[in-house]
Amino acid sequence: MANQEVKLLGVWESPFSKRVEIALKMKGVEYENVEEDLSTKSPQLLKYNPIHKKVPVFLHNGKPIVESLVILEYIDETWKSGTPLLPQDPLERATSRFWAKFIDDKLLPAAVKFVGSKGGEQDVEEIVELLSKLENELKDKKFFGGESIGLVDIVGSIIALWIDVIQEAVGVEIFTKEKHPKLFKWSEDFMDCSIIKETLPPRADLLAFWQSRLQPSATSG
Amino acid sequence: MANQEVKLLGVWESPFSKRVEIALKMKGVEYENVEEDLSTKSPQLLKYNPIHKKVPVFLHNGKPIVESLVILEYIDETWKSGTPLLPQDPLERATSRFWAKFIDDKLLPAAVKFVGSKGGEQDVEEIVELLSKLENELKDKKFFGGESIGLVDIVGSIIALWIDVIQEAVGVEIFTKEKHPKLFKWSEDFMDCSIIKETLPPRADLLAFWQSRLQPSATSG
Secondary structure: OOOOOEEEEEOOOOHHHHHHHHHHHHOOOOOEEEEOOOOOOOHHHHHHOOOOOOOOEEEEOOEEEEOHHHHHHHHHHHOOOOOOOOOOOHHHHHHHHHHHHHHHHHHHHHHHHHHHOOOOHHHHHHHHHHHHHHHHHHOOOOEOOEOOOOHHHHHOHHHHHHHHHHHHHHOOOOOOOOOOHHHHHHHHHHHOOHHHHHHOOOHHHHHHHHHHHHOOOOOOO | OOOOOEEEEEOOOOHHHHHHHHHHHHHOOOOEEEEOOOOOOOHHHHHHOOOOOOOOEEEEOOEEEEOHHHHHHHHHHHOOOOOOOOOOOHHHHHHHHHHHHHHHHHHHHHHHHHHHOOOOHHHHHHHHHHHHHHHHHHOOOOEOOEOOOOHHHHHOHHHHHHHHHHHHHHOOOOOOOOOOHHHHHHHHHHHOOHHHHHHOOOHHHHHHHHHHHHOOOOOOO
């Protein structure tokens, strides 16, 4: 795989962009990270993702792949020599895909609603319950992937960092050591991995980003 | 793979259940189909899909797998000897996964909205545009999978049968030979495949099902 071009169009605050970076680092793949500005979508973002016009866009030798879960599977299939993101057994692979999809299809919309209502009672209940389902799935494993991180852990970085940050920005607790002891321990172990530490944005920066988003606009009123 | 138990909990009117049946037939896998009654969810449905409580549930030697796209990948990985559902090349696999996800994440919610508004102008516009994107992707291929049907075609059975039926039930055209000539030709070729003909429900039955769902309740007013 010499002379190959691996490029990522992403934004620093996006959990979807960061998933791809984590996977590339786990595979030991060198890549160029192009920071996009979503307020003025670049010609190359529109060219390579005309359907959704969103980051991340992954470019491998000029060929675009979009949708973060699709990109992660592509990376796993293309760079076989690095750490596998999915297990080998078809049933275990199905279980990983199920939980990755659960996080994207259930937990993420619930987090969006939680932010939208600034911690409305019903939204708090829903997200706490969804996190409990993940806690229950984790059982006594260190990571969802077993002894090392895999697809569900990477996708779950949204819990370990983003959900932790938005609960502070909103000021309503949804994910704590008391509510979800196993998942909380998982998040600590996950955030302690060297690849994760060097890839995810600093917590303080992300918190400032979310606090400013949640503030009433300075020009309103 | 002797003495294996392959069972599907599904309902006849569900495109998600039918996807799994098509895939099993393409692989030449014998299975037992258990027709569920969604008005009174069975103990085994609740036992095997406690998270979503939905069909289809696929049981392989007693192990449950849920979410139709996850099941299709499982079937493709488990029965290698039959017709492949996904191509071999990682980039082509990513493209297939992208369009399968597009149908589920974009087209399906648009179809639900179209039915909900009984063909409201904005919803018609949206679904026609989404179908045009699929038309554009099809290009001059016979099937999304090339010369034979694959993952996107199977997932796309929702267009060939269900969308065709709901537009008749609602009485507003969204998918016709004039609007989407290539996709329409694809749907004819797809519906003409012997496995599809023997697996999908009779059009008249599905139309009657949707017409009765769209009728004002006999007990109301």
